[in-house]
Amino acid sequence: MSASKYLNQDYEVLRRQCLKGGKLFCDPYFPAAPESLGCNKLGPNSAKVKGLEWKRPGELCRKPKFITEGATRTDVCQGKLGDCWLMASIAALTLDQDILARVIYPEQNFKDNYAGIFHFRLWQYGEWVDVVVDDRLPTTQGKLLFVKSEEQTEFWSPLLEKAFAKVNGCYENLIGGVASEANEDFTGGIAERYTLSEAPPNLFNIMEKALSRGSLLSTSISASDDRKEEQTTDHLVKTHTYSVMAAQKVQVKKSDTKEVELVRLRNPWGQVEWNGAWSDEWEQVSPKDKAKLNYSADDGEFWMAYVDYIQRYSKLEICNLTPDSPSNDSLRCWNSCQFEGSWKKGTSAGGCLNYPATFSTNPQFQVKLDIDSEGDNKCSVLVALMQKGARQAKQEGVKNYSIGFYIYKYKGKQHVPLGPDDLQNPAAQSYFVAKREVCQRFDLPLAEYVIIPATFKPNQEADFLLRVFSEK
Structure with missing residues (x-):
C-alpha cells in the first residue's frame, strides 16, 4: 500500500x-x-x-x-x-x-x-x-x-x-x-467500545469472532483519578490497558460435557498477573489443550474465565480492520466513504442540538443507504467521527472537545443543506465524548441521510474526519 x-x-x-x-x-x-x-x-x-x-x-x-x-x-x-x-x-x-x-x-x-x-x-x-x-x-x-x-x-x-x-x-x-x-x-480500522456492565449476552462470541478476523482488542478497569494504577486484591491494575490476546473454550477434566469460556489477557508491563481462578487451575486441563492454549507463567500474560473477566473489567474496545487490511475479511463486506471538515468559530461551529440558534450552521454530509443486507429493509451502518490534532498539541494545553453527531433523513433538494425546521427530530444520534473519536453502529431504514458532526458547545474550533461504513 x-x-x-x-x-x-x-x-x-x-x-x-x-x-x-x-x-x-x-x-x-x-x-x-x-x-x-x-x-x-x-x-x-x-x-x-x-x-x-x-x-x-x-x-x-x-x-x-x-x-x-x-x-x-x-x-x-x-x-x-x-x-x-x-x-x-x-x-x-x-x-x-x-x-x-x-x-x-x-x-x-x-x-x-x-x-x-x-x-x-x-x-x-x-x-x-x-x-x-x-x-x-x-x-x-x-x-x-x-x-x-x-x-x-x-x-x-x-x-x-x-x-x-x-x-x-x-x-x-x-x-x-x-x-x-x-x-x-x-x-486504519474502526473502533467499537463496549461497557462490560451492559455486555450483550453474545459478547464472548463477538470477541472470539473478532480475534479470528485479526481485529485488535484491548480492555481496562475504570477507577477514579486518585486510584489510577492501583492494584486490586487479585493483582489486576486499575485504569491500566491490557491486550486481549485470545478467547477460547476449553474442556476441563472435572466435567465431561461443560466447556469453560476463557480469555487471555496481557499486561504490557510483562509482569503483574491475575491470581484468581485459572491462574492456578491448569491441572484441570489436558496437556493437549494446555499446549493449544499456549499457556506459560510469569510473563505478564494470564488466562481467566470469561465470567470473571466481565465482572472485574469495565471496558472493551474492538478495532475492526478496514477492507484494505491484509489477510482480513472483517469489513470487506462494507461500503465505505470518508469526509473531512472543520468547525470554525462564528461560521460552522454551531454546537449540539441544545443550541438551536446555531446548530444548523454545523457542516452537513449526505449519504445514501440503499442496500438491504438482512431482508428487513434496513442497512447496518457504522459511523465514526474523529477530531484532529489534540494529542499533538497536548503540551500547549489543548484537550479533546466533547464531540458527537446526528443523523437525519434527507428531505430537501440535492446538495441543499437542511434548515432549522428540518433538524428537530434526528433519526439517530451518537453520545458525546471528550475523546479523539466517537463511533456507533446503527440499523437504519433504507433512505438518504444527512450526518451532522458537532462539538457539544458552540464556537469550539477543530478539524475533523467523518467515516461511514455501510453493509453491502
Whole structure:
C-alpha cells in the first residue's frame, strides 16, 4: 500500500545521502533534544529525565538487531512512560504478522547499508504516512528509558514508539490514552467500545469472532483519578490497558460435557498477573489443550474465565480492520466513504442540538443507504467521527472537545443543506465524548441521510474526519 512521505522525508533518499556522506542519520524534525521529550512531566527539570542520554543501539549492545526470531508480544515491555495503551496495542499487533509487517517493514536491519535511519507506516486521519526516525533513543545508565524488548539486543519496539512520539509531537504527549486510538493508527480500522456492565449476552462470541478476523482488542478497569494504577486484591491494575490476546473454550477434566469460556489477557508491563481462578487451575486441563492454549507463567500474560473477566473489567474496545487490511475479511463486506471538515468559530461551529440558534450552521454530509443486507429493509451502518490534532498539541494545553453527531433523513433538494425546521427530530444520534473519536453502529431504514458532526458547545474550533461504513 502506498503512503505519503511524512514531513516530506523520503527514507530511501535520506539513507542514500547518509551512506554517500559516511555519516549516520540525525533527524532535524525530531532531534535528540529536550523538545522531543516534552516540557512538563518529561521537561528538562523532571526527575524522569535526570541523567538522560540519547544513544544508538550500537552503543547499548555489541550486535543490535531490528527483529530477533520474529516480532512477538514479549518484545513489548513498558518503560518509564505512561503509555500502556500504546504498548497494549503494539502487543496485540504482533498477533497478525501481515498487518505488523505493513507497519514496521521487517526487512530493516543494522547490517545492510545501515545508516542510523528507520521508517514505519502509520495511519493518520484518513491517510497512510511513511514516518522516518533516527535510531538515537532515550537512555539512563546505559539502558532504554521507555519501551524495551525482553531480548536486550532487539530494537523494533522502541523505534516504533519513537515514530509514534514523532507524529504526536513528543514522547510526553503519549502519556495517557486508549488502545483503540493506537489500534486505528496501526491499521486504519474502526473502533467499537463496549461497557462490560451492559455486555450483550453474545459478547464472548463477538470477541472470539473478532480475534479470528485479526481485529485488535484491548480492555481496562475504570477507577477514579486518585486510584489510577492501583492494584486490586487479585493483582489486576486499575485504569491500566491490557491486550486481549485470545478467547477460547476449553474442556476441563472435572466435567465431561461443560466447556469453560476463557480469555487471555496481557499486561504490557510483562509482569503483574491475575491470581484468581485459572491462574492456578491448569491441572484441570489436558496437556493437549494446555499446549493449544499456549499457556506459560510469569510473563505478564494470564488466562481467566470469561465470567470473571466481565465482572472485574469495565471496558472493551474492538478495532475492526478496514477492507484494505491484509489477510482480513472483517469489513470487506462494507461500503465505505470518508469526509473531512472543520468547525470554525462564528461560521460552522454551531454546537449540539441544545443550541438551536446555531446548530444548523454545523457542516452537513449526505449519504445514501440503499442496500438491504438482512431482508428487513434496513442497512447496518457504522459511523465514526474523529477530531484532529489534540494529542499533538497536548503540551500547549489543548484537550479533546466533547464531540458527537446526528443523523437525519434527507428531505430537501440535492446538495441543499437542511434548515432549522428540518433538524428537530434526528433519526439517530451518537453520545458525546471528550475523546479523539466517537463511533456507533446503527440499523437504519433504507433512505438518504444527512450526518451532522458537532462539538457539544458552540464556537469550539477543530478539524475533523467523518467515516461511514455501510453493509453491502
